[in-house]
Amino acid sequence: MNKTIKGIYANSKEVRENNSLFVSIKGAKADGNDFICEAIENGARIIVCEILPEKQNERCLYIKVPDSRKVLASLASEFYSTDRTKLKLIGITGTNGKTTVATQSRRVLELMWNTKVGFIGTIGFSLSSTETNIPQARTTPEAIEIHRLLSTMSNQGVAGAVLEVSSHALELDRVYGMLFDVAVFTNLSQDHLDFHSSMDSYFLAKSKLFTMLKEPTGKAVINGDDVYGKCLSAKRMIRYGLDNSNDLTAEIKHYSIRGTDVIVRWQNERVSLRLPLIGMFNVYNSLASMGVGLSLGGCVKDVAEGIEQVTSIDGRMQIFCSKNNVYAVIDYAHTPDGLEKAINSIKRIKQVGSKIITVFGCGGDRDKSKRSVMGNIASTLSDMVVLTADNSRSEKTEDIVAEIEKGIHTKKNVRKVLNREDAIKDALSLAKSNDVVFIAGKGHEMYQEFDQERIFFDDREIVKKEFALLC
Structure with missing residues (x-):
């Protein structure tokens, strides 16, 4: 197949080669059938679609299919097919924790196998943990890009690939037809309800990953303490959590700014480690x-050794400290559950008498129902809150902030600084020695989105510059 077709595309503007294949996808905002003519002008000669156009180009072959998304995934897999028998696939899904679990898992496997393991996820794509991640637009790319990246990994001698698998990717069949050696479920809490409409449909999307385990060896790794995790099962699985009923458990001995001391229990073994x-x-x-x-x-x-080697992850509870001992913690927390757990974690490790100042906003054109909930969490758990912009997209920042304020019962220690850079600077200026400024929502991201425009923005760089001024 790949000897006759020069390329496979779902975006008409990306078609470059003659004799390309174009798959028409009907999306939420655009219908691929409206771009068939453009695809043909750019070189497409095979058109795959669910509804045949009334006018057809005699130079082209038109193929009608019942589900163009599934066909796209199957065609991409075939087009980029290489010897994947040696490429282990690990898929990680859940509301929070995917990037951290993927990063740690990759390092564990590299130590186990003494070779490269690839990564595809929120913070980008890379062939090994020693390489810089190349940024991506989505947590889980479109099917064509996924299979192109997996092909690159296979050709480069990579032993395995760890993928963050989002609910959107599962619902929209971006990973359709793929078989995983390991599937991981981290947790489920409110997010993406603008897309899934209910927690039940959100859970059903996540659970699809566990129907995609490779037979007869594929295994599931499931959070046994999570309410939704308890509803998942597989033929071969490891349940993990703090409850002793799980297969893999941990006992927490001590929290500190330097990490968490735990004793891990697995079968008849016990191992002490510092996370x-x-x-x-x-x-x-x-x-x-x-x-x-x-x-x-x-x-x-050996697995514990790999965990201990991951000392930090960009934008994931990343700690900065100034000369006068003001701490800044930057995290991707953008859900109610993520925000609550992050602030509570800071409360456990901060010095007695010190304060937590939380800086955050909420994304525009996304689940609006979580905004007031996050406002309540931040104002209840923090000593001070600075409300600001996240990625406002087509919404006005002040309107988003007003939605957040609906969940805040007292405005006594709440400030509004709509410019995010100014908000961070304001919070840092208010902090005293040993106080913690928690900057939530964007983490690793190096941009802000306003009305279809992306501008460079990096929470980490602003903190570094402000702390440098104190030298």
């Missing part, structure tokens, strides 16, 4: 990552 990433939720993330290594044949001590 460098702060927060109880990172204990869960670390257990999930250990579950991946154990599922693929690792021993608990």
